[in-house]
Amino acid sequence: MRATIHPGQILGVIEHCLEPTLFSPECFRFHSLDVFFETDMTKRCFEKTNPPQWLLDFWKEIDDKTWGKGFDCFADDAICNLGIADWHGRDAIRDNLRKFIDSGFTALHDVVEYWDAGQLKVFRGVVTMIPDDRTQSVVKPVMTHFFYMDEKDPAKVRHWYGSVGPVAFG
Known part of the structure; x- marks a missing residue:
């Protein structure tokens, strides 16, 4: 299957069907996500630093399953593309x-490395996923x-792009 990606869109696999034919067009349903697509080629100067408190507070809300003020780091109309997610708004x-977390596990997030470039913040870490x-x-x-x-x-x-995993190979 061939797809064209246009500026402002990204294709993501939303659902894998149960058909046994691997990679057949019937096995995938694609969904167009409206995402920020930076077309300007610019230089950004990153500084490796300690993670900010807002980031630690955000992960703590998830780890503690309290879902409160840690989410105040997001604009009201923020967008999140976490894996295949396309969520619009802080409340969403x-x-x-x-x-997702209440589907059967506890998550404990560790920020290993944090880089700040002003408008863009990047980090990597490890999430310990403990099944119920x-x-x-x-x-x-x-x-x-x-x-x-x-x-x-x-x-x-304003916009969060994230990836986690894979969580298993099988």
């Missing part, structure tokens, strides 16, 4: 993360996240 980001079902194994996938800060309020995240 919080609600969808809650549904203790017969399943704990996994520790790598995570990488890009946070584009709001131009009007640089203390708020």
Whole structure:
């Protein structure tokens, strides 16, 4: 299957069907996501530093399953593209993360490396995923996240791109 990616769009696999034919067009349904697509080629100077408190507070809300003020780091109309997610608005980001975490595990986030370039923040880390079902194994996938800060309020995240995993091979 061939797809063309146009500026302002990215194609993501939303659902893998149960058909046995690997890579057949029937096995994938694609969804066009509206995302920030930077077309200007610019230089950004990054500084490796300690993670800011807003980032630590955000992960703590998820780790503690409290879902409160740590999400205030997002603009009201922030967008999150975490894996295949396309969530619009701070409340949608919080609600969808809650549904995901409440699906059967506890997550503990560790920020390993943090880089600041003003409007763009980048970090990598590890998330320990502890299943509620203790017969399943704990996994520790790598995570990488890009946070584009709001131009009007640089203390708020406007767009979050993140990836975690894979969490298993099978």
